[in-house]
Amino acid sequence: xxxxxxxxxxxxxxxxxxxxxxxxxxxxxxxxxxxxxxxxxxxxxxxxxxxxxxxxxxxxxxxxxxxxxxxxxxxxxxxxxxxxxxxxxxxxxxxxxxxxxxxxxxxxxxxxxxxxxxxxxxx
Numbered sequence: 764x765x766x767x768x769x770x771x772x773x774x775x776x777x778x779x780x781x782x783x784x785x786x787x788x789x790x791x792x793x794x795x796x797x798x799x800x801x802x803x804x805x806x807x808x809x810x811x812x813x814x815x816x817x818x819x820x821x822x823x824x825x826x827x828x829x830x831x832x833x834x835x836x837x838x839x840x841x842x843x844x845x846x847x848x849x850x851x852x853x854x855x856x857x858x859x860x861x862x863x864x865x866x867x868x869x870x871x872x873x874x875x876x877x878x879x880x881x882x883x884x885x886x
Contacts, residue, residue, distance in 0.1 A: 793837055793865065794824050800869035818880045819844040819852045822872070825859075836861050841872055843879050 794811050798804055804811040804822075811822040825838040839860045844852040858875060862868040 791824060793839060794822060796865055797869055817846045820876055836863050841875060
């Protein structure tokens with residue numbers, strides 16, 4: 764017969780996966796909204812991807828690891844990848860964006876990519 768401590772531990776273990784699933788769903792909410800701002804992007808379930816002939820841009824959503832209760836604004840990381848002579852994409856520079864207003868966030872990401880890659884994300 765399980766002790767009270769064992770019963771408590773098994774209850775905690777049962778709740779743990781559900782908590783991580785909820786966090787995972789919540790983390791991609793801003794990416795799903797940004798997908799509407801960038802119609803040429805492909806949403807893979809955990810990132811937005813833009814691909815052109817000579818570059819690739821990836822947007823991923825992150826949270827700070829300080830375990831604070833007030834996780835205010837998730838971080839959107841924009842990673843730029845350039846094409847190597849062999850045709851493969853090589854990860855390059857990335858920038859993190861922490862803007863609360865989604866319209867401002869989309870605008871700043873668009874400007875960043877335009878200046879870095881020389882292409883418009885909406886085309």
